[in-house]
Amino acid sequence: MDFIKVALKASPEFTDILTAEMGELGFDAFEDTPEGFNAYIDENRFSQEQLDDMLARYADLAQVEYQVQKIERQNWNEEWERNFEPLFIADQVSVRASFHEKPANARYDIVINPKMSFGTGHHETTTLMIENQLTLDHQGKRVLDMGCGTGILAIMAGELGASEIVAVEIEDWTVENARENAELNNYASIDVRLGGAETIEGDQPYDIILANINRNVLLEDMPAYVAVLKPGGTLLLSGFYTEDLPALQERATELGLAYVSHRTKNNWVSAIFKYS
Template identity: 80%
Template sequence: MDFIEVALKVNADFADILTAELGELGFDAFVETEDGFNAYIEEDQFSEEALQETLQHYAEFVVVTYNVQKIERQNWNEEWERNFEPLFIGGLVSVRASFHPKPEQAKYDIVINPKMSFGTGHHETTTLMIENQLTLDHQGKRVLDMGCGTGILAIMAGELGASEIVAVEIEDWTVENARENAELNNYGHIDVRLGGAETIEGEKPFDVILANINRNVLLEDMPAYKAVLKPEGWLLLSGFYTEDLPVLQQRTEELGLQYKSHREKNNWVSALFKAK
């Protein structure tokens, strides 16, 4: 399957908002550029009409120009290698590509070759999720990563001592990439599955559930998460904005989950909830 690359020139203040909007249209990989960002979507899912309609919503606030081109899947490696920079999160976690050297000061070292998958750690939500993971006991725990992307959060769970890890993603090529990254980090035992919330129905309960997706999917799938979360288990959510937190708090409360805390970065949020 080939991909469509949409190169957008946009004010930095609106880049995150548009990234979220395009995610709703099916775009699932983003690369920052000097004057905006590039967004990627599978060719058969692309609608220029839908793209124009979304951009029109912001026409009175910001000038957005864009260029569309078709790229072959194998060209993605060259694209992300040109733009991927190593990260150091929470003073403990190194996230790097295989061609970067391992930093000596890192307690946890995660190697990610993202290909077309979301979740390099560069987006605020992934960073916030990792920062929240660092506060929880994963040792010997059973962990679920919903919408796993590159598998970075599932791998982080392994680094923190989780004994059983299940990761779920809706795109087959993303599942393939998550499995490759798990193997690359010596976590080949991570069970990476293709599908959505239906894949966890009837599962043995989890101690920790991670879900970095988006507001609407989180609200829709929350009952499925609660059904497989142990009493006193933790639910970590991200992929939504500060203004969305109250509605997510309300939904979790209805399901018997207690809000504990949240982190914010550039208006993105990662929140911690605990089963009562």
């Protein structure tokens, strides 16, 4: 399968809005550039007409310019190797590719070879999720990672002492990548599943559920998460903006979840809820 890359230039104040809009169109990997961002999508899910219609609404306001490029699957490694810089989160967590040297001062060292999957830690939502994970007791816990992407959050759960970890993704090549990264970090025991919320129906309850997806999916699938969350368990969400937080809080309250806290970065949010 090949990929479509959209290199987009826009006014800085519209970057977050356009990222969210493209996420709604199915783009699921993003990287910042000095003048905007690059967005990636499977070729078979790309619609030039939908992209044109969406961007036309912002053309004048956001001064949008963009180019569409096809990237062959076999050339993806070259693409991300050119752009993937090592990252240090919360002065504790090193996120790097296998061709980067291991830092000496990292408490946790995670190696990620993304291969077109979302989640290198560079996006605000992944960073926020890891920062919130660091505040939770994972020791001996059963953890679920919905929309796992590269598997970075599931691997972080392993680093923090989780005893059982399930990760779920909707794309077969992403599942393959998450399994590769799990093995690369010595967590081959992580159960990586292909599918959506239906794959967790009837599971044994989880102590912690991680879901870094997007506003609409979170609102739709939150009942499925709560159905497999232990009383007293924690639901950690991200993939949405500050203006979306009230809607997520309202939905959570309807389902018996209590809001605990949230943190933000560049208008992105990661929120913690407890199941009473």
